[in-house]
Amino acid sequence: MHAILDEGYVCHLGFVRDGAPVVLPTLYGRVGETLYVHGSTGSRPLRMTGQADPGLPVCLTVTHVDGLVLARSAFHHSINYRSVVVHGTAYDVTDPQEKLAALDALVDHVVPGRAADSRPANKKELAATAVIRLDLNEVSAKTRTGGVNEEPEDLALPHWAGVVPLRKGYDAPLPDEFLAPGTALPDYLAVP
């Protein structure tokens, strides 16, 4: 489950507002058995939490689509995927040390090794960032891998069938035009 969580770029965070469900994409990071989600202090899920508040019930889901499964029958079309669903209560992070560690985790989640190679947040930036924590207590994973399932009598049909693997990873990084002279592409961004 850690591996599935660590591979995602965004999670989908669900909560209830006025009795209705809300699902928003957001960045996240993991430290041990805790996930951290951040946003501006004015953003929706975060401004519903707060020190005095009993916490916000959430559902946080991370999904990777790995391949398209094309069967001869419309019914057996599917996708190969890996997903993790976390249920729990999210709490505001108020301890400054925990908040700094959470922000490092959020940056390192996007690109491992990046937090140490960037200018850390200053007091003003820290104050402008709300972070909530969600412990990994109630967690489930669901995956589909492998090839096509098919009714035996469909095997002779003339339709192509198989798995279409989705591309992963990234293309060549595009440097900012104002890079300081001599700034090389860091090793952690080398395209494999």
Place this chain on the structure above:
Amino acid sequence: MHAILDEGYVCHLGFVRDGAPVVLPTLYGRVGETLYVHGSTGSRPLRMTGQADPGLPVCLTVTHVDGLVLARSAFHHSINYRSVVVHGTAYDVTDPQEKLAALDALVDHVVPGRAADSRPANKKELAATAVIRLDLNEVSAKTRTGGVNEEPEDLALPHWAGVVPLRKGYDAPLPDEFLAPGTALPDYLAVP
């Protein structure tokens, strides 16, 4: 918004169960101003709906992560993304013609043109498939594009900054080992 919706493979469907949020990844398709979501008749969100039922309040979100935005400052790290959030009430699809059209849309959503090149669902398969509809009435989109935002005083820092574009599309399709003799890869799967 249609373009963002049409490009996704899975959506994240949120609903409320016993007062708590639930967010599940699921396949979907679009016909005009209506989204269709399917699953087995035993699956969770779907068995909460039904003909006699007043519908299920849902939030359906589709997100594409296009690039990683690496700023010199940890604070300005971000991602380029496009997302659409649909709020509304989902209803069971009971009309057989609408259900068939919805299933075609679901298959064509995974690979455009595929529904016509597969064996249509039979009565038993149709009965085993639950489909819910969600009209596109309350829809919002949010995107981030472009380069790095940076504090002017950070520009001289020696950290690499820029945008890392994520790979899109798919790699070479992997044919099922039991393809009928002479079955060629269809044009709609040619790797560009």
